[in-house]
Amino acid sequence: MDKKVLLDSLYFRHACKLFDKSKKIAQEDIDFILEAGRLSPSSFGMEHWRFLVIENDGLKQMLKPVCWNQAQITTCSHLVILVAKHHDVQDPTYYKKMFQRRGLSAEMLEGYLEKYANFLSNLASPKAWCEKQCYLAAANMMSYAALIGVDSCPMEGFEHDSVEKILEIDTTKESIALMLPFGYRAKEQSQKFRLEAEELVTYIR
Template identity: 40%
Template sequence: MDIEAIKTEVLSAFHFRHATKEFDPTKKISDEDFRFILETGRLSPSSGGNEPWKFVVVQSPEFRRELAPLVSGAMRSLPTASHFVIILARKGLTHDSSYLLEQLTQVHGMPVEVYNSMKQAYAQFYDDLHLDSERALLDWSSKQTYLAMGNMMTAAAHIGIDSCPIEGFEMDAVNELLDKKGLLGNDEFGLSVMTAFGYRANEPKRAKSRRPMENIVQFV
């Protein structure tokens, strides 16, 4: 394994990636490549391995037209992106929720008696993080969806695919639209963030700029 070559490749992907505001609508991501991008989201880390997310891939032109007036941050990317992903965050993920029980015992294979013996530890963990309201629980889940989004954007950049994270949207109105379309389950999910994927229509006007390392890193 050539570690230096790998480091060069990874950094090259980060330098390639930029917030692509407009995509070339004639270029489409292959099914195989987009499954790869989604897989990196699925395999992303989450607190306790809870996977508090859902990825809604909006490919319907009609759906995109309905969404457009509600997403000011995607005026150019929504109609031109090859793939447009709405990332939802799971709501109500309490220490004793039925979802957590299912996730730990059925997905991760934890014996039920072990789960029961750890309930107090889970309760303490939630208390330490002040996860004591619906809003706090949703915010906690939403934070974790950004891990998946970041991994998907980096994976896309590795294979020459552009992306753009999007937060400019009308939260309540988009949630209402998603609910109308039956995409939020039984009030199980709420909107977290959006991401557009495709191939850039234009090259960036300038090179990537960041603060120098010594401004943002402190060893203690």
């Protein structure tokens, strides 16, 4: 694998502020991006997410005012909403299923369930825990999108209550972690600013 090609794709990825509305992402490409999200790691393998994929222009128009009027919402090809499932991950039916699928012995399964229940009982915010996992899926989706020349923008700039209401999210069970529009850039990307590696990497040998 060519490391330069991979690194170049990370330079290519940027927070795209304006997409070319006339360009639509092919179904096989959006499937590829969603697959990168689906295959992402998650704490205890709970897959704390589900992905809503909005293509509908009317719905995008409705969302824009409650997303700080950001142009990405209505100019993107596909708007992916990362929904965090804080109810499911605390529901024994769900989490037992997630452990059972590993084909563990009864004893090991019992051990996992006990450990997990204990972990849950010490969690300050299951909602925040789930949303953190969604960010991992989002990062993979953006990186893999960039590899195939698709632009994206991670977005936290929205009114959670209003967006959840419009998308009919049952907030006793789920929350929106972040919004991820995908499409093709309408303008050249802006300059990338990053701290130097020396400023943020410390080896302990």
